[in-house]
Structures are given as structure tokens and as C-alpha cells.
Amino acid sequence: MGTTVRDLAVTLTEIARDIATLGSPDLLLASIVRRVRQQVGTDIAYISLNDADLGETYIRTTDGVRTDAYAAIRMPLGTGVLGLAAGGVIAETPDYLPDEGKTHLPDIDRVVQVEGVRAILGAPLRVSGKVLGALMTANRRPGTFTVDQRESLERLASLAAAAVELVAAKHSEREAHELAQRAATERDQLVQAENAREQLDxxxxxxxxxxxxxxxxxxxxxxxxSGGVEVRDGHGYILAAATPTTDDPHTPQASASAPLIGPARPGTVVIHVQASQLEAQKLADLLARYASIALVHDRSLDDVRHFHENELVGALLASNDPERPASSSAMIHRALGSTGAMCIAVLLPAQADEPGRRRLVRHVRSLARRSHTIVAAHLGRIVVVSRDTEDELRERLTPLIADASCFGGVAVAATLALAPAAYDQAAGIAASMRALGRPGSLAGTAEAGIAGLMLRTGDPETAKRFVAAHLSPLNDSPRGDALLQTALAYLDAHGAINEAARTLHLHPNTIRQRLERIDSELGPSWREGAHRLDVHVALRLWQLSRDIPTNTT
Structure with missing residues (x-):
């Protein structure tokens, strides 16, 4: 028979009250097994205690048992269902005697047969990591137990364990007092946790x-x-987090995590709460189900809400296309305002995947709440278009991406017609920042250095001509890429061969051999003076050229 959270909370409260008020160990354990049998809805319930010296567990108190032999069962730990549960694991069988997956003892099997027991379910009585025995239920008919029955027995066992420990410590008044306090605390925690689960649901x-x-x-x-919670994606990045708004002097006692489900995967919910580890895990499981639904819902809303912005950016970057609808200009002016230059920022996620792009979009979406600003995804990048000046957009955008794994470039378009060129320039600068290993900043042509200066006009041919003038002998030679990479690593290392070798994971002698080959192609002067600077810039542009795609709308 099924149970409800509210029913279980009432039973837990009644057992906790018995622990606090019943002085007789026999009366206390009898009360517990009677309430367990009623709560779980089975024919029999009983408690066993472990004899550590003999490696056995024995039945201490029963409710619903008909034969003295069954009530007196002793069996080695790890055998049968009782021995497994008393050994520390939740164990069950839908029909014990024919169950070949359990370790059977002939004498015990005869006792079970006479009692008429078929289905058995047991949970360990564990306190502070020590297993004291088992809380068991059984039916005289075969059949599997329900999820509610399993969860109820597991929770009841947590409180019953406190009762068993209390009984075992009755010989010491001091220990009995401490254990009563502990039982009361566990009672309060369990009741509070059950109420919290219901309220949270x-x-x-x-x-x-x-x-x-x-x-x-x-x-x-x-x-x-009353604790903190966060949702992380499959890479461990925090998608959303929340902490209690009220000040609480207590620190969280337990942390638990649960995987997101369905289309929200991969990801994890992590909570930090004042609860037992078991209850923390149950809360995390519940939160993971709801967080998965909310996350999928949020993503759907984002896709719908920002479809218009994506269209606007597409229209803006196709402003020179004669086939662009005439209404596009009016749409852009309504979104950005009708006058003034526009500033275009391009952000490249460090990880070129959908989760990485979504993370970056979330970082900068707040900018779209302000008028005259558009934020949209375009060709795997994030594009921000604003009527702000370059300095104003930097001031607003830089804090949002400071801790993000992305590379940014920014350029200004004086008119709508110049927007595609400004986009190409910003995308080129962002790619140069990625090649230079400078994440978390928004760079203009000045920050991109000489490479940025070469790209300032937005004309990739300028850079191509410069590279060809200084590096064409290497480009045309066999293994040209290997020689170009070696030359760049050598100049980046200020001529230190060992450092260049470490960068390329090569032996220094290999670097020396390649340098001799480069000398034969470019002449030895490429390592000296002004020629060295020109070659270094050309090598840097060669490296960037492989990462700078042009705008194709």
C-alpha cells in the first residue's frame, strides 16, 4: 500500500515522541515495529540487532509474527535478506524461498516456510556510520514493494536506529541523556525535512x-x-545560483548533487543545506527535476524572445545587399534609434559549442534591456550593436565578460552602410585576441597592436599582401607551416632556442635545423633589426589569418 509524505511525517513524529517518553526498551521497540507495520502496510515488521562478536544478527522485537521459531531467528551477516540489511544495505525479495540471488540457510528456510513469509524488505539501522541491526517488513504473499514503501522504510529506519542506540545505552544514564538529545534532534530534522520536501514540491x-x-x-x-543552490552545465560552469536572502549564522552541514534530466542534460544541481546527507540528496533530486523543466523553458523563451534580434543583426550586416528588404532599414532604426554612429562588438566563445555560446549570451543579455542596443547570435559569435560610443560600450560590456571565456573585438560604423565592414573589423580583432591568448577583454585596433593596425580598414587584402611580401618563400616551400610556426615561436621567445623548443614540444636540435632552413629561404637578416620586426608582424598576421573568417550573410 502506498503512503504519502504527510502520513510519514505523522508516523515519524509519533515514533520520536515514543523515544522521548517511553522508558521501557521493550515497549519502545514494540511501539516502533507496530507503527512501521501500519505505515508500510505489510503483514509483519521486526527489528534485529547485530552481534559483532559472532558476526550475526538476531531478531529482537516483532509485530505480526506467528511462530516462536521465526521470532528467534539468528543468521550470519550477509546471508538472506535479513543478513544483507543488517550488513548495511537495503535488501528485498519479491519471493524469498525461490530467490536464487540470496544466500540461503536450510534451517532458516524451513522456519520461513512455516511462518509463510514470501516477500521481504529490509533497511539497515545505521547511526554515525555504524550498523546496529535492521528494520524489516514482510508479506505472506509474493510481490514487489512500491517506491513509497521502500522510501518510508528507509526513513523510518533512520529514526528507529536512534531508538535502538538509545536502548543499547540504557545502562548509562549519561549516555542515555545524550542519545535522547540526539534522537530529539534527528526527530526534529526528519520531521522538518519531510515538511520541507512537501513545501518545496x-x-x-x-x-x-x-x-x-x-x-x-x-x-x-x-x-x-535554508541553503544555497546552483545549477551547473556539463562543463561545470554555473548557469544559475541562489543563496538565502536572510542572514543565517549556521554553516551548511551537507552538500548534495543530482543530475539534470531530459533535454536539460548534461548538467547538475548542487545544494548546500543544514540537513542530513540523506535528506540533502532527496532535496537535490527534487530540485533537479524542477530545475530541468525551468531550464528548458528558459531556453525556449530565449530562442523566441531573441529571434527578432537575430533577424535585425542579419539585416544590419547585409545592409549593402541589393536584395535586402526595404523594411530592414526602418527596423534597424527603430531598434537602435535613427541617428548617430553605431558601435559593433563581436565576442568569440572560447569553446565553439552550443553550451559555450549560450553561456556567453547569458553574460551579455542584460545589455539588451537597455534601449538602442541589440544582442544576438550570428555565425557562432555573439554580436552587440549599440548607439553607445566605443568607450561607453566598453564600460558596460567589459565587466560582463571579464570572467567569461571569450575574446572580444570592437569597431565603429559611422553609417549603416559601413556596418558590415565594422563587423568584419571587430570579428578580426576578436580572432586576433584569441590567437594572442587574451580572453575576457574587449579590444579595439589599438589593443590588437600592429596586427590590429593592419586590419583597421577592414580589408583582409592589406594583411595578405604584407604577409606575402615577407613570408612567401616559406609559404611556397615544403613543410611551410612547420617552418612558419618555428619562426614565430623563435621570435616570440626573443631568440631563445630552448624556449621555442618547449613551446613546440620539439628537441632544440630540431629547432636549429629548421632555423637553418629558414635562413636559406629568407636570408639570415630576418633575425636582425627592422627586418626582424617586419617578419615577426608578418608571422603574427599569418597566424591570425587562419582564424579570421570574413562576414558571409
Missing amino acids: LLLSSELVEQRGLEDLLQAATTII
């Missing part, structure tokens, strides 16, 4: 019905769990 359902986003859902959850 209702709250999160309501948040989804009201179409709240993931961040709102997590913030609402903190009011129930």
Missing part, C-alpha cells in the same frame, strides 16, 4: 505554473531549504 510547482524562470525558481527554493 508545492512551491516549485507553483513557480512553474506561473512561468517563473530558473533563477526565480532557485531563489524561491532557498526560502524552503
Whole structure:
């Protein structure tokens, strides 16, 4: 028979009250097995205690057992269902006697047959990592137990374990007092956790019905769990996080995680709460289900909400296309304002995948809440178009990407017709920042250095001509790429052969041999004076040229 969270909370409260009020160990254990049998809805319930010296467990108290032989069962740990549960694992069987997956003892099997027991379910009684025995239920008919029955027995075993420990410590008044306090604390925690689970379930359902986003859902959850929660993607990046709004002097006692499900995968929900590890895990599992739904909902809304912005950017970058609809200019002016130069920023995610792009979009979406600014995804990049000046856009955008794994470039278009060239220039600078290994900043032509200066006009042919003038002998030679990479590593290392070898993971002698080959192609003067600078710039542009795609709309 199934149970509800509310029913279980009531039973836990009643058992905790018995622990606090019943002085007789026999009465206390009898009360527990009776309530367990009623709560789980089985024919029999019983508690076993472990004899560590003999490596056995023996039945201590029963409810519903008909034969003395069954009530007196002793069996080695690890045998049967009882021995497995008393050994520390949740164990069950839908029909014990024919179950070949269990270790059978002939004498015990005869006792079980006489008692008429078929299906058995057991959970360990564990306190502070030590297994004291097992809490068992059984039916005289075969059949599997329900999820509710398993979860109920597991939770009841947590509290029953406190009771068994209390009984074992009755010989010491001091120990009994400490254990009573511990049992009361565990009682309060379990009851509070069950109430929290029910409240959290209702709250999160309501948040989804009201179409709240993931961040709102997590913030609402903190009011129930009294702890922090975060959602991470498959790479470990935080997608959303929330902490309690009220000051709490206590530190979280447990952390737990649960995987996102369905289309929200891969990802994880992590919580930090004041609860037992078991209860923390249950809360994390519940939150993961709701967070998955909210995350998929958020992504769907993003796709719909920003489809218009993607269209605008596409129209803007095709402003010179004669086949572009005449209405595009009006759309752009309405979004950005009708006058003034426009500033275009291009951001390249460090990881060229969909999760990486979505992370970067989330970082900069807040800019779109301000008028005269568009944020959209375009050709695997994030494009920001604004009527702000270059300095104003830097001031707004740089803090948003400072900790993001991306590379940024920015350029200004004086008119709508110059927007495609400005985009190409910004994309080129962003690619140069990636090649130079400078993430988390928004660079203009000045920050891109000489490479940026070569790209300032937005004309890739300028850079191509410069590279050809200084490097064509290497480009045309066999293994040209290897020689070009060696020359660049050598100049980057200020002529230090060993450092260049480490950069390329080669032996220094290999570097020397390649340098001799380069000398024969370019002449020895390429390592000296002004010629050295020209070659270095040409090599840098050669490297960038492989990362700078042109705008194709």
C-alpha cells in the first residue's frame, strides 16, 4: 500500500515522541515495529540487532509474527535478506524461498516456510556510520514493494536506529541523556525535512505554473531549504545560483548533487543545506527535476524572445545587399534609434559549442534591456550593436565578460552602410585576441597592436599582401607551416632556442635545423633589426589569418 509524505511525517513524529517518553526498551521497540507495520502496510515488521562478536544478527522485537521459531531467528551477516540489511544495505525479495540471488540457510528456510513469509524488505539501522541491526517488513504473499514503501522504510529506519542506540545505552544514564538529545534532534530534522520536501514540491510547482524562470525558481527554493543552490552545465560552469536572502549564522552541514534530466542534460544541481546527507540528496533530486523543466523553458523563451534580434543583426550586416528588404532599414532604426554612429562588438566563445555560446549570451543579455542596443547570435559569435560610443560600450560590456571565456573585438560604423565592414573589423580583432591568448577583454585596433593596425580598414587584402611580401618563400616551400610556426615561436621567445623548443614540444636540435632552413629561404637578416620586426608582424598576421573568417550573410 502506498503512503504519502504527510502520513510519514505523522508516523515519524509519533515514533520520536515514543523515544522521548517511553522508558521501557521493550515497549519502545514494540511501539516502533507496530507503527512501521501500519505505515508500510505489510503483514509483519521486526527489528534485529547485530552481534559483532559472532558476526550475526538476531531478531529482537516483532509485530505480526506467528511462530516462536521465526521470532528467534539468528543468521550470519550477509546471508538472506535479513543478513544483507543488517550488513548495511537495503535488501528485498519479491519471493524469498525461490530467490536464487540470496544466500540461503536450510534451517532458516524451513522456519520461513512455516511462518509463510514470501516477500521481504529490509533497511539497515545505521547511526554515525555504524550498523546496529535492521528494520524489516514482510508479506505472506509474493510481490514487489512500491517506491513509497521502500522510501518510508528507509526513513523510518533512520529514526528507529536512534531508538535502538538509545536502548543499547540504557545502562548509562549519561549516555542515555545524550542519545535522547540526539534522537530529539534527528526527530526534529526528519520531521522538518519531510515538511520541507512537501513545501518545496508545492512551491516549485507553483513557480512553474506561473512561468517563473530558473533563477526565480532557485531563489524561491532557498526560502524552503535554508541553503544555497546552483545549477551547473556539463562543463561545470554555473548557469544559475541562489543563496538565502536572510542572514543565517549556521554553516551548511551537507552538500548534495543530482543530475539534470531530459533535454536539460548534461548538467547538475548542487545544494548546500543544514540537513542530513540523506535528506540533502532527496532535496537535490527534487530540485533537479524542477530545475530541468525551468531550464528548458528558459531556453525556449530565449530562442523566441531573441529571434527578432537575430533577424535585425542579419539585416544590419547585409545592409549593402541589393536584395535586402526595404523594411530592414526602418527596423534597424527603430531598434537602435535613427541617428548617430553605431558601435559593433563581436565576442568569440572560447569553446565553439552550443553550451559555450549560450553561456556567453547569458553574460551579455542584460545589455539588451537597455534601449538602442541589440544582442544576438550570428555565425557562432555573439554580436552587440549599440548607439553607445566605443568607450561607453566598453564600460558596460567589459565587466560582463571579464570572467567569461571569450575574446572580444570592437569597431565603429559611422553609417549603416559601413556596418558590415565594422563587423568584419571587430570579428578580426576578436580572432586576433584569441590567437594572442587574451580572453575576457574587449579590444579595439589599438589593443590588437600592429596586427590590429593592419586590419583597421577592414580589408583582409592589406594583411595578405604584407604577409606575402615577407613570408612567401616559406609559404611556397615544403613543410611551410612547420617552418612558419618555428619562426614565430623563435621570435616570440626573443631568440631563445630552448624556449621555442618547449613551446613546440620539439628537441632544440630540431629547432636549429629548421632555423637553418629558414635562413636559406629568407636570408639570415630576418633575425636582425627592422627586418626582424617586419617578419615577426608578418608571422603574427599569418597566424591570425587562419582564424579570421570574413562576414558571409
